[in-house]
Amino acid sequence: MNGKKRIFLGLLSILILLMTLSIFFLFYMVRNRSSVLYNFLIGFIILSFSAITIVLILTVFGFLYVIYRGKNNEMLNKTLLLMIDELYPFLEILSGIFGVEKERIQQSFTNINNFLVSSRKGKYLPEELLILTPHCIQFNECKFKVTNDIDNCRRCGKCQVSDLIKLKEKYGIKVAIATGGTLARKAVMDIKPKAIIAIACERDLTSGILDVKKVPVYGIINIRPYGPCFNTKVNLDEVEKAIINFTNGG
Ligand code: SF4
Structure with a gap:
């Protein structure tokens, strides 16, 4: 343990x-x-x-x-x-x-x-899986609005939004970027995923996991090299492992 x-x-x-x-x-x-x-x-x-x-x-x-x-x-x-x-x-x-x-x-x-x-036995189709991440993962000077549609990203590589898009295309999953708890809840209600991989700080992850009762949520704590809520990052290997675990794909 x-x-x-x-x-x-x-x-x-x-x-x-x-x-x-x-x-x-x-x-x-x-x-x-x-x-x-x-x-x-x-x-x-x-x-x-x-x-x-x-x-x-x-x-x-x-x-x-x-x-x-x-x-x-x-x-x-x-x-x-x-x-x-x-x-x-x-x-x-x-x-x-x-x-x-x-x-x-x-x-x-x-x-x-x-x-x-x-460790749950149930597996999901890729399109039933949602990666939910906060807006602070986007490079702070980027002018493209990825919260409405992640595909607005130009994939310049200055932040990991482009990497999340690569995972989205590789596995056929859904990815949403939310600017706060209310919009994150809205994304979940609109997309209706069967499983969620949530990326956030400890506090937001805990409240998100407690909030979403009917859908399994796998939480990944973000990396904050510049302090909270600013140009945050995520361990992409951990994200990919969670996708594979939920979908049994790879
Ligand atoms: S990778 Fe996409 S979201 Fe990130 S800075 Fe470049 S264009 Fe903006």
């Missing part, structure tokens, strides 16, 4: 520990009070906490099973994807309490999401 996955699973284990300690504490409180209503309420909370804790423990075992046994099935995969989406906000709070940088938990979340998404 790589370090990125460990952060997410480590925080999940801490959450389980905290839940277990809370259950013991609640038991202690019941023992020291005699009011029936009070005991009923605390008993109800204990039951709820216990149920949640069991689900969390099963989630950890589910992950370990998939990671170490290399086995996977569609239902387990979907359940784990749903669980990481639901758990992310709590683990983000927990990571803040323990001083873990937000970017690291976001990277960990993306890494686990990618692992689950890429």
